[in-house]
Amino acid sequence: MDDHDATTGGSPPQEEYASYTGFTRWIILFAVMLGTLLQVVDSSIVNVAVPTMMGNLGVTLDQISWVTTGYIIANVIVLPLTGWLSSYFGRRRYLAASMMIFTAASFFCGTAHDLNTLIFFRIVQGAGGAALLSTAQATMMEIFPPWQLGMVQAIYGIGIMVGPTIGPTLGGWITDNYSWPWIFFINLPIGIVATILTLMFVHDSKYKRAAGASVDVIGIGFLAVGLGCMQMVLEKGNREGWFDSSLINGLTVLSVVGLIAFVLWELHVKHPAVNLRVLKNRPLAAGSLFGFIVGFGLFGGTFILPVFLQSMQHYTAQQSGFAMLPGALATAVSMPIVGRLSGKVSARLLVAIGAIGFIISMFMLQALTSNSSVDSIFWALVLRGASMGFLFVPLTLATLAGLQGRDIAEGTGLFSLFRQLGGSAGIAILSTFLDHRADFHRARLVEYVNVYSTTALQRLLGMQHMLMAKGAAPPIARQQALTLLDHLVQGQAMILAFSDVFLVVAFIFIVALPLLFLFHKSLPSSYRRGEKPDAVIAD
Numbered sequence: 001m002d003d004h005d006a007t008t009g010g011s012p013p014q015e016e017y018a019s020y021t022g023f024t025r026w027i028i029l030f031a032v033m034l035g036t037l038l039q040v041v042d043s044s045i046v047n048v049a050v051p052t053m054m055g056n057l058g059v060t061l062d063q064i065s066w067v068t069t070g071y072i073i074a075n076v077i078v079l080p081l082t083g084w085l086s087s088y089f090g091r092r093r094y095l096a097a098s099m100m101i102f103t104a105a106s107f108f109c110g111t112a113h114d115l116n117t118l119i120f121f122r123i124v125q126g127a128g129g130a131a132l133l134s135t136a137q138a139t140m141m142e143i144f145p146p147w148q149l150g151m152v153q154a155i156y157g158i159g160i161m162v163g164p165t166i167g168p169t170l171g172g173w174i175t176d177n178y179s180w181p182w183i184f185f186i187n188l189p190i191g192i193v194a195t196i197l198t199l200m201f202v203h204d205s206k207y208k209r210a211a212g213a214s215v216d217v218i219g220i221g222f223l224a225v226g227l228g229c230m231q232m233v234l235e236k237g238n239r240e241g242w243f244d245s246s247l248i249n250g251l252t253v254l255s256v257v258g259l260i261a262f263v264l265w266e267l268h269v270k271h272p273a274v275n276l277r278v279l280k281n282r283p284l285a286a287g288s289l290f291g292f293i294v295g296f297g298l299f300g301g302t303f304i305l306p307v308f309l310q311s312m313q314h315y316t317a318q319q320s321g322f323a324m325l326p327g328a329l330a331t332a333v334s335m336p337i338v339g340r341l342s343g344k345v346s347a348r349l350l351v352a353i354g355a356i357g358f359i360i361s362m363f364m365l366q367a368l369t370s371n372s373s374v375d376s377i378f379w380a381l382v383l384r385g386a387s388m389g390f391l392f393v394p395l396t397l398a399t400l401a402g403l404q405g406r407d408i409a410e411g412t413g414l415f416s417l418f419r420q421l422g423g424s425a426g427i428a429i430l431s432t433f434l435d436h437r438a439d440f441h442r443a444r445l446v447e448y449v450n451v452y453s454t455t456a457l458q459r460l461l462g463m464q465h466m467l468m469a470k471g472a473a474p475p476i477a478r479q480q481a482l483t484l485l486d487h488l489v490q491g492q493a494m495i496l497a498f499s500d501v502f503l504v505v506a507f508i509f510i511v512a513l514p515l516l517f518l519f520h521k522s523l524p525s526s527y528r529r530g531e532k533p534d535a536v537i538a539d
Helices: 022-045 047-057 066-089 091-111 115-143 146-177 187-201 217-240 246-268 276-280 282-312 317-341 347-366 374-400 406-446 454-469 474-518
Strands: none
Touching (some): 022 047, 022 066, 022 115, 022 187, 047 115, 047 146, 066 091, 066 115, 066 217, 091 187, 115 146, 115 406, 146 282, 217 246, 217 406, 282 347, 282 374, 317 374, 347 374, 347 474, 374 406, 406 474, 454 474
């Protein structure tokens, strides 16, 4: 057998799932869900503990940011390699080893007494966590019968979609009630259980590479440089002033050169570390691009929404975390419903419903002000969460259902990579856009707040008289009134800036909707009934 099966060729997947009993499959689903939840939660749980970690370790914000940056960079670099690593070492050994690496690194992160040690083990943790996302999902696609995959992906997807929301809430609670090392120590029992179950029940895929197969060292090197520098640009760009910084310019050049060299090399070499040829599969290419958009909206929104709630609604960090929970619960509720529908309703129709619901939720958030009621925020977040549930399951099935053999693992790695990169891009782009639009709107508003504006003068005098009535001397009252007026202008500028951010996210989803026409009209019949898989129905 060739190292790479054709995208639509190769042996049918029945032989893979027929080797597992129904009980064994659900035990494996439980194990990989535990691992996936650990990986996704750990990508965001650290953020709320940053101030405490800075104080305990005696470091600056720029230094402590590497605790998050190192994790994400390692994760992004390894994600596209997971298909190759799984086939090279064997799925069982690679998945179990990744769980052990992640768990051990969590322990050493919690016991770290200096910044360098903490960053090192966070990088190790991020590298181990890649398989917990990609290889775990590919395993589900291979060991379950096609007609069960809708519900299976719904259950599995709860961890992926809800994790980024509950991470900050959980991290804040642990940090407030215990200490920051416990955000890592809680991984230990979960990771141990997941590793044991994986070793006991998971088999190696029949697509495991033969012993002695060549290792694409050059391709891996180009990939590490290209994606590593790209992630650095996304993580550090806003703080460094983007292309006003020589560091960002240098990293951008390295990223572009590294990625171009990587693509050219992988398409040329006989045994590539990342099989880019699998992207010839039209649904996989379209699904990966749409996954980028979903990651942009999910992770970017998870970053922007707490900022909005804290700055505009004056929520505390813990209150904003709890305010996000109804949306996470809506995702958890909608996913099983969509899982049941996935075998009966067109996948691209379900994705379209989810995308349209998400767009509507963005318009609802765009209309919010500092005086908006709790109910209006609640329903906007619930609709956003429910829409995410509609997006994940059918998008995964529509993207990966046409793949067979080794292409499943390789395609899943690329699909996960695009979603992760979308999240990084969402956080970087939206935070920069928010800052720029706030400055823009402040400059425009200030033009109307001057000595020639009757309205501004009346407002200033009204505040001055109010302060004088409370006992302030006239000169002090005037200075305080000017400060209050400045805060009002800044607050209104921020409201307008957040409105622009939500509109941009909605617009990006609208532009992405035509990608749905690149998916097949329906899934193979085996995804709807207990039949042998047939060819995917073409458009």
